[in-house]
Amino acid sequence: MSIVRSGEDLRFDPAPTRRTIIRGAMGAGLLAAGFAPHNGAMADELPAGGPGGLGERTAAEFWAGEPRLYTRADWDARPPKRPAEVLNRAPDHIIVHHTATANSKDRSLSHAFALSRKIQRWHMDGNGWDDAGQQLTISRGGIVMEGRNRSLDSIRAGNLAVGAQVLHHNDHTIGIENEGTYSTKGVPKRLWTSLVEVCVWLCEQYRLDPNEAIAGHRDFNNTSCPGDRLYRRLPDLRREVAARLDGVPKGGAHPETSIFPPFDPFG
Numbered sequence: 151m152s153i154v155r156s157g158e159d160l161r162f163d164p165a166p167t168r169r170t171i172i173r174g175a176m177g178a179g180l181l182a183a184g185f186a187p188h189n190g191a192m193a194d195e196l197p198a199g200g201p202g203g204l205g206e207r208t209a210a211e212f213w214a215g216e217p218r219l220y221t222r223a224d225w226d227a228r229p230p231k232r233p234a235e236v237l238n239r240a241p242d243h244i245i246v247h248h249t250a251t252a253n254s255k256d257r258s259l260s261h262a263f264a265l266s267r268k269i270q271r272w273h274m275d276g277n278g279w280d281d282a283g284q285q286l287t288i289s290r291g292g293i294v295m296e297g298r299n300r301s302l303d304s305i306r307a308g309n310l311a312v313g314a315q316v317l318h319h320n321d322h323t324i325g326i327e328n329e330g331t332y333s334t335k336g337v338p339k340r341l342w343t344s345l346v347e348v349c350v351w352l353c354e355q356y357r358l359d360p361n362e363a364i365a366g367h368r369d370f371n372n373t374s375c376p377g378d379r380l381y382r383r384l385p386d387l388r389r390e391v392a393a394r395l396d397g398v399p400k401g402g403a404h405p406e407t408s409i410f411p412p413f414d415p416f417g
């Protein structure tokens with residue numbers, strides 16, 4: 151089935167390159183709205199521990215299943231201009247994006263919810279889309295939120311709520327917006343932990359092989375998204391998700407060492 155997204159596919163790239171940011175700034179005021187391409191003054195990594203965000207969750211507490219996820223009602227989403235189209239099939243790719251916003255140190259729920267509202271406002275009022283383009287959003291504090299309407303119910307049912315996140319490929323992909331700009335800065339641990347968890351969940355729900363399914367936005371469109379640093383970690387992401395799906399315990403035997411015998415056969 152061929153889905154023609156007459157309006158949304160033809161407008162702005164939802165995660166613009168530097169060039170499209172400048173074009174967008176002139177056309178729709180995206181820069182003025184906060185699409186800062188980079189904020190070098192912000193910290194690279196978030197400190198571990200402390201109040202707020204996902205608190206004390208550690209890698210060892212990883213579980214296979216639906217991650218803690220905040221709904222559109224939680225972040226007070228506006229109603230969409232029209233309900234998302236839902237396809238009765240799974241997507242074949244999970245697209246990793248970065249929001250190209252500042253690398254905020256704020257891990258709080260209120261910051262994460264404000265981010266979701268801001269993205270929805272950019273996408274609806276700036277880009278003229280029906281709703282937020284991406285199906286899922288993860289804040290730098292690791293807070294996972296539903297993006298486009300009908301996304302959560304669709305994932306739970308194994309279906310795809312069609313978004314606007316990869317030009318010409320929205321009818322077979324699901325997109326995750328990761329807060330921050332990762333062209334030169336590394337990905338915060340909390341965000342990474344949640345990204346792995348979300349990808350495990352999506353691979354389970356859609357029966358996807360992470361090695362084939364997980365891709366960066368730049369694999370499909372002419373964009374720098376999700377930034378060089380995050381893009382270079384996609385092999386790690388595929389490996390970690392695959393290990394989780396295989397039931398390899400986190401913190402247990404490393405796959406690369408388990409090929410060796412547990413004792414020295416020549417000793």
Ligand SMILES: [Zn+2]
Nearest residue numbers: 165247367375
């Ligand atoms: Zn993108």
